[in-house]
Amino acid sequence: MKLPYSLLMHVFYRSLVFSCLSAYFCLNLAGEDEGFLFFEKKIRPVFAQHCYECHSAKSEKLKANLLLDRKEGWIQGGDSGPAINPGKPENSMLMKAIGYHDNDLRMPPKRKLPVEAIRDIENWIAMGAPDPRNEPIGEDLGNDLLRAKAPEEGRKYWAFRPLSAPVIPSIENQNWPADPLDHFLLAKLEDQGLRPAQPADRQVLMRRIHFDLIGLPPSPEQIEDFLADSDPDAFSKVVDGLLASVSFGERWGRHWLDVARYADTTGGGRNKPFPNASLYREYVINSYNEDKPFDRFVREQIAGDLLHSSTDRESNENLTALGFMALGPHNYELQDKELLRMEIVDEQMSSVGRAFLGVTMGCARCHDHPFDPIPTSEYYALAGIFRSTNSMVMGNVANFVERELKDGHDGERKIHAKRQKALEEKLKNAESKLKKLVLPSDSMGILVDDSDADLVGEWKKSTFVKGYQGLGYIHDAAEGKGRKKVVFPANIKRSGIYEIQFSYTSGPNRSKSTPVSVFHRKGVKKVMVDQTKPPSIQGSFVSLGTFPFETGKRKVVTVSNEATSGNVIVDAIRLVPQFDSKEAHALNQKAERNLGLERERMQLQIMELKQSIELHKKHSPPQVVKVMSVSEREEAGDWHIHLRGGIRNLGPVVKRGFLAVATPVSRSPTPDIPAGASGRLQLADWVASIENPLTARVYVNRVWHHLFGRGIVRSTDNFGEMGDRPSHPKLLDHLAESFIRNGWSTKELVRKIVHSKAYRMASNGNAKAERNDPENQLFSRQNRRRLEAEAIRDAILTASGRLIPSRTNPNLARSIFLKIDRNQIPEMFNVFDYPNPGVVSGKRNVSSVPTQALFMLNSKFVLDETKATAERILAASEEMEDMQRIELAYILCLGRKPTREERSLALAYLDKSRGEVSEVDSWSGLIHGLFACIDFFYLN
The missing domain is CATH 1.10.760 (Cytochrome Bc1 Complex; Chain D, domain 2)
Incomplete structure (x- = not known):
């Protein structure tokens, strides 16, 4: 699509506005x-x-x-x-x-x-x-460099205090709250003499709730229905519908995949593919759609294989969930396998710590944690659990552990394998018998098959034309003329005169003058063989003449493809002795005829067996599906402290256990672990316990972050001393306690938050609040948020009408289903701040760089979908006026109707551009401008 200069300038201007304004609205957060x-x-x-x-x-x-x-x-x-x-x-x-x-x-x-x-x-x-x-x-730095705080001291820090339900604060404006959480926000605002923003416009709210819950824009029909619905429960009905949509799991599953450092390859030099990593992705999506209790979700990803399963489906889910443990970006080529093993352990510990607990444990690998109450001894107490877990398969290039899923076809596979083995055994016996048939006794001659010859050049094997000796024949494929040769040796046990016979299968595409040389006692005889004609001896051999030979193993015959046209066929040679009596010769000829008949019968049997085997393979039951996982290690046990982090600098052994600071005072951080067990099951129970002060707090904070653009604790993956303090600690505890009380239900938590007055506020606050709280620390208004890369791409495809729910066409499917190669992230994802898939990422960076505007201006994907959207608008109805089409364009792209000024600008642009380009290109330019503008990229 070639755009006119005026149109290019228009789109560029809109893109430039996007780039500049987004720099104002966003912080470019360095990693x-x-x-x-x-x-x-x-x-x-x-x-x-x-x-x-x-x-x-x-x-x-x-x-x-x-x-x-x-x-x-x-x-x-x-x-x-x-x-x-x-x-x-x-x-x-x-x-x-x-x-x-x-x-x-x-x-x-x-x-x-x-x-x-x-x-x-x-x-x-x-x-x-x-x-x-x-x-x-x-x-x-002290006698031993650093000393971690004692657990008693550490529990004074807000994140490690036991979780309890805080008292809902009293407020002056009793009419504002719609949920208890509103009380916590309003109380702080009133303390500062501030008031919350007005409710968001219904069009704004409709677009916001759709992107937040399912990651897709509302359709024009959905917007129209919501605006026309005067029922006080209209918003609740929309929320319920979105929570029930399969797209909810795709949206919120994507949030978790950031945390799980999901990718389809290992990254690094070899960049090995993760087989069936997509099954873990599907597990995550399904878990969110089914509203799996988060504590169960946690347990499955740490110790799914050790949980009780009542059905095959449950067992498969539990095994698939362990993909979380296997998704790390490891260098499986590392030749120091003990170092590799410990690097996997360190990475797993870091990921579990940040993903579920919001703590960074890596600092305690070499010495006590300098900020948080995590001593080195507790680091290696946890490491003992992960070292007792089998996470890699040894080899020159190591591999990840794979485990088989149950599918109810085990019995069929066993029967099928038994039948397959029987057929292959029959084939093996038949081929062995055939080989013996073509190796007659000395009295019948010496036969040398092509399989025993020396080959020069590349020869093709074939069994296409029947009547061959042995298991097949070879041919030159009419290629490489003059560069291919077959040399037949023979072990001659008795000197004398022998007739040399040459075997081939004839056909019209064969060579008419194949050079065959016989090396005998008196010299070399070259014979030209016409392979288009059938062999005259028993339909298999032609005579090359009789020649004298001495005893011993020697080169007897060579077949060349020099100066030939057509296929040169080589099957076998035979040396027939000419010094026996006529009576013996007659008996040999009769035996050879019988041998030929038996050989043909065996060749037919072999062909039928091969066909049966192929047919049997085609009707095989489904292959067993394997998933990336982990398992219990046979050598489970406690482990040493690594002095200064050195893998071979071993200190005292420490008993396996957990972080004491996050363990209730009444419980031991070193539980009883059964002999032979890793301790993963006990770890999973500890992480998912209602008594763990971190797990629920960390998760509800992430949910709040995704719905407000900023967490109550800004550092979503770090609740330690080096992380941020909560702006509303009692609100965080209220949400965490409510979350646990409601069965760890993500959907109930989301429903609670989005029904609050806080969530439904406009992003434009009152002047005093914006002046006194410019960073919106008090949540006096909603935050204006930029869409993620996936939501931008999916919104463009939705506008064009080409987004498909199927995974079969990745170019048009939702972005969550695109392949994530750690070495080659899709360009659009990189441009719009896709997180590093090698580390836990509960929060994405938001940058504003010129490449974003340039991508929207020049990307083939954007240009193609721009045109498709224009064609969709033009095809909507022939009776539509420009004003109606402009309105449809704005609703499809921005989720709202245009203002009066925007209508005027759009009409003026269309009138001007129609004199320069086609109708489709004219509308494409308008759509391109909408895709590039601020309102497309941001949620108000």
Whole structure:
């Protein structure tokens, strides 16, 4: 579609407005948490193991005046200046030292770091060297570097306090609340002398609730019905319908897949595909649609294989749920398998900690957690549970664990396999018998099959034309003329005269002059064979003549495809002795005739058996389906502390257990784990317990974040000391307690929140509230939120009318069903802040960059759907006027009718563009502008 200059300028202007305004409305959140996680997992252990001996406050003698046990140390640098230039590894002294690029500067001096460690440090510096260690240069880090807070002290922190139902606060404006949660927000607003925003416009609310609950825009008919419905329960009816829609699971399942670091490949160098990862995705979607209690959802993803299952379906769900444990971005090529095993354990612990508990445990891998009450001993108490879990299959390139699902076809498969084995055994016996038939005794001659010949060049095997010797014949496929040869050797046990016979299958597409050379005692004889003619001896052989031969193993015959046209066929040769009596010769000929008949019968039997086997395979029962999973390890048991994080620097053994600070005082953090068990079942019960102070708080905060654009705790994945404090701690506890009381139901939680007055507020607050609370910390108004990449794509496809519910066509299916290759994220997803699928992401970054506007301007996908939307509008009704079509365009794209000014601008644009382009292109330009505008990308 070629757009005129005026139209391009119009679209570009709208796109530019989008880019600039979104910079105002959004914060470009850098992935600081992700960088800190990388440091804790990959960098701190290397520094602790290889560098602290000479470059820490505890070094007996500090080398080069360089400290690497704190951020200020490498910033200040040592005798040679700053050790690291953040963002520029090529200009960093540290990279020069660990890379051994200078003989006078090598760190560590005794042995170079592993390649993986050097690569990790380079990547860390390239990402800006994020480092959470903020201790000043002069501070003593203690006798053992760090000491975690005691559990009693840690429980004073808000996140680790036991959960209880707070008293609903009193308020002045008793008419405003629609739900108890409104009391908590209004009480804070009234304390500040503020009042909440007005209710959102019904069109705005309709678009908001559709995207929030199902990730799709409302249809024009749904908008019209809602606006016309004067029933006080009109909004409730819409909510109930959306909660019951299968699209609810697709929308909210996508939120969880961010947390579960879902992808279809491992990423990294080999980038192995995850087989049937989509089954985990379907499990998540179905769990949300079925409103599976969240505590059950948690248990299944940690220890599904250990839960009781009453049906095959339940058993399969439990196994599939364990995909959560297997989805980590691991380097299965790593040759140090003990290191790989521990990296998998560390990643699983980090993911469970952040996904379910909102805590970062990686800091405790090398030393006690510097901020949260997590000692190293408790880190390895948990590690013992994960080490007792089988998460990989050993090999040169290791693999993830796969487990079979139940489908009720086991009996059929056993019967089918038994029948298959019997048929294959019959075939094997028949082929063996046939081979013996073509190996006659010396008195009948010496037969050499093509399978025993030496081949030069590529020859094709075939059994297409019957009458061959052995198990088939070969041909040159009429290719590579002059470059292919077959050499037949023979073991001649008696000197004398032999007739040399050559076997082939004839046909009209064969070579008419195939050169066959016989190597005998007196020299070489070359014979040209016309393979279009049937062989004259028993329909299988032609005579090449009689020749004298000495005893011994030697080359006897060569067949070449030089200077031939058509297919050269090679089957076998036969040496028939000419020194026996006439009577013996006659008997041999009779035996050969009988042998030929028996051979043909066996060849027919073999052909029928092969057909039976193929037919049997076609009617086989469904193949067993396997899912990525984990299992109990035979060598389950407690494990050592890794001193300074070194996998071979083992300290004392610690009993398997949990975080004491999140365990009720009345219970032990080290439960009794049955012999041979990993402890995963006990861990799952602990995480999903109503007594765990973190799990419910973390989850309801994420739900609030998805409905308000910001959590009550902004740091959705970090409830620790380094995370944000809750703006409304009592509201958070009210939601968590209500969530548990309602059976851990996500749908009831969502229903509760969206029916509140708080959710239904407009995003434009009153002047005083916006002035006194510019960041909307008090939730005096709804937050204006940009749609995610998937919602943008799905909204475009919905507007064009081409979105399909089926997964069969990924180009037109919902975005959740697109393949996520960790090494090649879809372009649109990357442009619009798709999260790193290798880490837990409860909150997406929101950026505003020029590439977003350029993508909307130039993307083939956007241009194609723009045209399809224009065609849909033009095809709606021939009787429609431009004004009606403009209204339809706005409703399809923006979920609202145009203002009077927008109608005038659209009409003026259409009138001007029609003189330059076709009607479809004219409307396409208008749609393109709507797709590029702020109101399309944002929820008000």
